Amino acid sequence: MKASIHMSRRPMAALLAALILLTGPALHASPALAEGPAAQGRAPSPGPAGPTAGPTLPVLAQAKFNPADAKNSNGSDRTGAAAKINGFKADGQGLGVLYWTLRNESDTSESLGPGKFAAAGRWGESVIQPSGVRIVYEGQRHATLFHENWCLCYRTPPGIDYSSIAQGEEIPLSQVFLISPTATHVTVEIPAFHPVPDIPVQR
Numbered sequence: 001m002k003a004s005i006h007m008s009r010r011p012m013a014a015l016l017a018a019l020i021l022l023t024g025p026a027l028h029a030s031p032a033l034a035e036g037p038a039a040q041g042r043a044p045s046p047g048p049a050g051p052t053a054g055p056t057l058p059v060l061a062q063a064k065f066n067p068a069d070a071k072n073s074n075g076s077d078r079t080g081a082a083a084k085i086n087g088f089k090a091d092g093q094g095l096g097v098l099y100w101t102l103r104n105e106s107d108t109s110e111s112l113g114p115g116k117f118a119a120a121g122r123w124g125e126s127v128i129q130p131s132g133v134r135i136v137y138e139g140q141r142h143a144t145l146f147h148e149n150w151c152l153c154y155r156t157p158p159g160i161d162y163s164s165i166a167q168g169e170e171i172p173l174s175q176v177f178l179i180s181p182t183a184t185h186v187t188v189e190i191p192a193f194h195p196v197p198d199i200p201v202q203r
Contacts, residue, residue: 057086057101057172060200063193070192078116078192080106086172088135088179088186089202096179096201098135098188102128103170111164117191119143119151128165129153135177136187136195145176152176 063083070079082103090096104112117130131144131151145152153175165171179186179201188196 057084057099059084059101060087061085061188061196063100063188063190063196066192066194072116072191074115076113076116078112080104080108080110080167081112081116081192082170083190083193085188085196085199087202088188088199090179090181090183092181092203094178094181096135096177096186097174098133098177098186099172099174100133100188100190101170101172102130102165104165104167106167109167111166113164128155128163128171130173130175130190132191133175134189135179136189137183137185137201138180141189142177142179145178 061084063085065079065081067079071077082105084101084103086099086101088096088098102112102117106112112128117128117132119131129151130153131146133144133153135142153173155171155173183201185198185200188199190196
């Protein structure tokens with residue numbers, strides 16, 4: 001499928017070693033990282049189109065869209081979004097990565113644009129950063145980790161951001177969380193979707 005997803009690049013200055021450790025052959029190949037303008041504290045600029053083709057990822061669960069949460073606080077509509085949970089992998093030292101896929105299944109030509117899944121008051125609203133995603137385990141809710149106000153959430157492989165997802169296209173995503181060494185399962189909370197329980201923690 002020919003893709004028209006727009007992208008830009010930024011570095012992974014923090015937790016590089018952890019992410020390389022967490023990104024294994026069971027889910028994704030280890031990424032090649034790129035430098036970009038965000039290294040100087042500037043927002044990334046749109047880049048060339050990128051393909052959606054890639055390895056077929058396991059699907060542990062399909063998130064159910066919640067129409068009551070379709071609009072976010074700035075009024076933009078997330079209707080047409082579809083999400084699949086691909087896995088959660090922990091490094092055994094307190095960090096874990098959620099892998100999931102975001103797809104635009106809208107019946108119109110409208111693209112899924114930036115800010116629709118982002119936490120308020122953070123950088124990166126010019127690109128798709130699903131920083132509003134949370135996980136719940138052992139009775140506590142945890143937000144995605146940030147570094148220098150950038151969400152540690154990426155198109156997989158890490159280091160690439162997309163400014164929009166066209167109708168019929170999808171992108172694999174990954175983001176970093178703190179995880180207890182005793183946690184065996186997590187509940188995943190994605191904006192505009194019902195919580196997805198009982199996702200196993202892979203170690």
